[in-house]
Amino acid sequence: xxxxxxxxxxxxxxxxxxxxxxxxxxxxxxxxxxxxxxxxxxxxxxxxxxxxxxxxxxxxxxxxxxxxxxxxxxxxxxxxxxxxxxxxxxxxxxxxxxxxxxxxxxxxxxxxxxxxxxxxxxxxxxxxxxxxxxxxxxxxxxxxxxxxxxxxxxxxxxxxxxxxxxxxxxxxxxxxxxxxxxxxxxxxxxxxxxxxxxxxxxxxxxxxxxxxxxxxxxxxxxxxxxxxxxxxxxxxxxxxxxxxxxxxxxxxxxxxxxxxxxxxxxxxxxxxxxxxxxxxxxxxxxxxxxxxxxxxxxxxxxxxxxxxxxxxxxxxxxxxxxxxxxxxxxxxxxxxxxxxxxxxxxxxxxxxxxxxxxxxxxxxxxxxxxxxxxxxxxxxxxxxxxxxxxxxxxxxxxxxxxxxxxxxxxxxxxxxxxxxxxxxxxxxxxxxxxxxxxxxxxxxxxxxxxxxxxxxxxxxxxxxxxxxxxxxxxxxxxx
Numbered sequence: 490x491x492x493x494x495x496x497x498x499x500x501x502x503x504x505x506x507x508x509x510x511x512x513x514x515x516x517x518x519x520x521x522x523x524x525x526x527x528x529x530x531x532x533x534x535x536x537x538x539x540x541x542x543x544x545x546x547x548x549x550x551x552x553x554x555x556x557x558x559x560x561x562x563x564x565x566x567x568x569x570x571x572x573x574x575x576x577x578x579x580x581x582x583x584x585x586x587x588x589x590x591x592x593x594x595x596x597x598x599x600x601x602x603x604x605x606x607x608x609x610x611x612x613x614x615x616x617x618x619x620x621x622x623x624x625x626x627x628x629x630x631x632x633x634x635x636x637x638x639x640x641x642x643x644x645x646x647x648x649x650x651x652x653x654x655x656x657x658x659x660x661x662x663x664x665x666x667x668x669x670x671x672x673x674x675x676x677x678x679x680x681x682x683x684x685x686x687x688x689x690x691x692x693x694x695x696x697x698x699x700x701x702x703x704x705x706x707x708x709x710x711x712x713x714x715x716x717x718x719x720x721x722x723x724x725x726x727x728x729x730x731x732x733x734x735x736x737x738x739x740x741x742x743x744x745x746x747x748x749x750x751x752x753x754x755x756x757x758x759x760x761x762x763x764x765x766x767x768x769x770x771x772x773x774x775x776x777x778x779x780x781x782x783x784x785x786x787x788x789x790x791x792x793x794x795x796x797x798x799x800x801x802x803x804x805x806x807x808x809x810x811x812x813x814x815x816x817x818x819x820x821x822x823x824x825x826x827x828x829x830x831x832x833x834x835x836x837x838x839x840x841x842x843x844x845x846x847x848x849x850x851x852x853x854x855x856x857x858x859x860x861x862x863x864x865x866x867x868x869x870x871x872x873x874x875x876x877x878x879x880x881x882x883x884x885x886x887x888x889x890x891x892x893x894x895x896x897x898x899x900x901x902x903x904x905x906x907x908x909x910x911x912x913x914x915x916x917x918x919x920x921x922x923x924x925x926x927x928x929x930x931x932x933x934x935x936x937x938x939x940x941x942x943x944x945x946x947x948x949x950x951x952x953x954x955x956x957x958x959x960x961x962x963x964x965x966x967x968x
Contacts, residue, residue, distance in 0.1 A: 493651045494652045497647055503645075506648055510648045537838075539581065542578070542586075544578075546593045564584070564591050566672070566673045570616070570883075583748070583962050597612060603656050619899065644726045647700040655683055658680055672690065690961055693710060696713050696716055708740075710957065710964065743961055743964070744956045773876040774805065776791060777879075789820055796824070808854070811865065831852075879892075882894050883902055892942075896920050
C-alpha cells in the first residue's frame with residue numbers, strides 16, 4: 490500500500506524528507522506514547538449550548554457504545570484557536586437544518602489519548618507563536634509571517650503531518666467507518682482517511698492554499714474560487730518543480746462556511762441595521778477576541794477610542810473575550826474608564842443569550858465564558874445584533890456582516906481580508922492603528938459604507954456565496 494507521506498497526489502517526496510517525517514513521528518511516540526493497542530469507545534450526550542442546532546458530544550466511556558442515528562454525521566475537529574470550532578458550528582448548524590444529526594468529535598478533548606497529547610502540544614506552540622508575533626515585531630517578520638505563509642505551504646510539511654496523523658488513528662478506530670465524517674481541521678481528516686472511513690470531507694479554512702491542509706483520500710472543499718485554482722494546481726507547494734495537480738473529484742469550491750441561522754436571517758438582519766442607521770441610533774460594533782488571545786494592545790486602542798463615542802450615545806460596543814477573561818481584566822487595568830461604564834456578562838450562558846434577544850442593549854458590554862462553546866457561539870448571536878464586526882482576517886472574514894478588517898496574525902490570514910474586500914462585505918486589511926480608528930469614525934459619521942456592505946451581503950446571499958456549509962454536508966452524504 491502506498492504510504493500517504495511518501496507520494497502525495499502523485500508527487501513523490503524525497504527520501505531525505507520522508508525519513509525526516511518518519512523520525513518526527515518516532516519522536517512523538519517517544520514523547521506521548523503509542524496507544525495503538527487501546528480500544529476507545531464513545532457515548533453521546535446533548536451539547537447544552539449547541540442543542541438548538543442538534544449537536545451531540547462524543548465522550549469516552551467504559552460502558553456500552555453510542556448507537557448513531559441513521560442520519561448521523563461526525564463533525565471532526567480540534568480546539569486550536571476559535572476558527573476551527575467556528576467552522577464546526579457552521580457545519581453542524583447546516584447539517585441540522587438539512588435534517589441530519591451532528592456528532593461533535595473534538596480530537597483535542599480526550600487527554601488520555603496520544604492524539605490529544607500530540608494535538609495539544611502543537612496547539613500550545615501555535616498559540617504561543619501567535620502571541621509572540623504581536624509582541625515582538627522581529628519575530629513576526631522573520632519567523633511567524635514566513636512560517637504561516639510559506640512554511641506551512643510546503644508539500645514536505647504535509648508529508649510530516651501524514652505520519653503524525655497515524656498516531657491519531659487509535660482514538661477513532663472503533664467508530665463506524667460508514668458514517669459521513671466532516672473534518673474542520675486537516676488532522677481529523679487525515680486520521681479518518683488513515684482509519685478507513687468511507688466518506689471523509691476535509692473542510693479547508695482560510696483563502697491561501699497551503700499543503701498543510703491536504704488530506705489525500707478525502708473530498709476537499711474550499712470557500713473561494715481563487716483557493717480552488719490554487720489548490721487544484723498545488724500552487725507554490727514545491728519551489729523546485731511543477732507539481733501534478735489534484736485529481737478530478739477531489740476538490741470542490743462550495744462557498745463560505747456560515748451557520749444556517751445567520752444565512753437564513755441575512756435579509757432581516759441587514760434590514761434592522763439599515764433601520765438603525767435611518768433612525769440615527771448608535772452604531773453597534775462587535776469586537777471579537779480570538780482564541781490565541783493575541784492583539785491586546787490594538788484592542789485597547791480601539792476600546793479607548795470608542796469610550797467617548799459610547800458616552801455621547803454615538804456608538805455601542807460588544808466585546809467578546811471568549812474564554813480569555815484575563816484579557817478583559819488586563820484591558821480594564823489599562824483603561825479604567827472603560828471598565829467603569831462596562832456591563833459584564835460572565836459565565837452565564839442563559840443570561841447572555843437573553844441579552845442578545847432583547848432590545849435595550851446600548852452602552853459597553855463585555856462577555857466572557859470559561860466554557861468554550863458559549864465562548865465561541867456567543868459571537869454568532871452578537872453578530873445578528875451588531876452593525877459592524879471588528880476582526881482580524883481569520884475565519885470571521887467569511888461571515889455575512891459588515892466588517893472592519895484589522896491587522897492579521899500570520900501571513901495565511903491576509904487573503905481573508907482580500908476576499909472580504911472583493912465580496913464587498915468588509916474593508917481591506919488595515920495595518921495601522923490610526924487606520925482602524927479612522928475607519929471606525931467613518932462608520933459612525935457616514936452611512937454609505939454600511940449601506941454598501943449590506944447591499945453586497947444580500948447580493949452575495951442570492952448568488953450562493955454563503956452556502957458552503959450546506960454544500961459540504963451534501964458532499965458528505967452523497968452515496
